[in-house]
Amino acid sequence: MRSASADQKGCVAHLGSLLARAGRNDEQAFAELHAATILKMRKTVRALLPSAADLDDILQDGYLKIWRHATSFDPTRASPITWMCSIMRNTAIDALRATGVPTSELDEALAIPDPADSAADEFDYALAEPIAREALERLPEERRQLLALAYLEGESRTRLSERFGVPVGTIKTWLHRSLLTVRKDCLGQAHAVTAATA
Numbered sequence: 001m002r003s004a005s006a007d008q009k010g011c012v013a014h015l016g017s018l019l020a021r022a023g024r025n026d027e028q029a030f031a032e033l034h035a036a037t038i039l040k041m042r043k044t045v046r047a048l049l050p051s052a053a054d055l056d057d058i059l060q061d062g063y064l065k066i067w068r069h070a071t072s073f074d075p076t077r078a079s080p081i082t083w084m085c086s087i088m089r090n091t092a093i094d095a096l097r098a099t100g101v102p103t104s105e106l107d108e109a110l111a112i113p114d115p116a117d118s119a120a121d122e123f124d125y126a127l128a129e130p131i132a133r134e135a136l137e138r139l140p141e142e143r144r145q146l147l148a149l150a151y152l153e154g155e156s157r158t159r160l161s162e163r164f165g166v167p168v169g170t171i172k173t174w175l176h177r178s179l180l181t182v183r184k185d186c187l188g189q190a191h192a193v194t195a196a197t198a
Contacts, residue, residue: 015080023070064154
């Protein structure tokens with residue numbers, strides 16, 4: 001029977017492998033990384049933002065930075081989740097600065113390690129990875145393309161609106177619903193797996 005620490009090391013190694021593959025422009029690996037970590041990244045960003053902030057836009061910008069800088073990830077300096085959370089937190093701070101919101105207190109908060117980045121994070125990424133992959137594959141081709149363009153290519157909502165011939169509001173709705181569908185699918189499969197192994 002595997003120990004909790006062994007499972008944790010396995011999850012960290014798996015996420016590191018996905019990041020390495022993403023650094024080689026492996027879009028499938030990045031899609032799996034996104035699906036496996038979006039809840040953690042969303043929680044990280046939401047904690048820093050006022051309710052009126054566009055959370056999805058900041059997440060998109062953060063994941064685009066992760067995609068573009070995946071080759072710079074150094075597993076000897078930080079875990080994949082710690083590295084990704086740092087990028088997301090800095091992206092959120094930059095977004096707040098751009099709107100003129102005072103960020104001095106948040107700057108100080110960034111110097112404090114996030115306790116959720118530690119080994120106490122019990123999310124089972126090894127279990128989530130195949131579930132996330134299957135959920136993404138079940139999306140219609142157009143929705144998978146939309147997610148790839150938004151989160152891998154970094155296309156703006158306006159460009160996506162022009163490409164798909166629909167209003168920007170519709171693009172936001174499609175992105176939100178597609179991510180929600182993947183999330184619900186992942187949760188449903190995870191519950192089924194848990195029930196089957198109980």
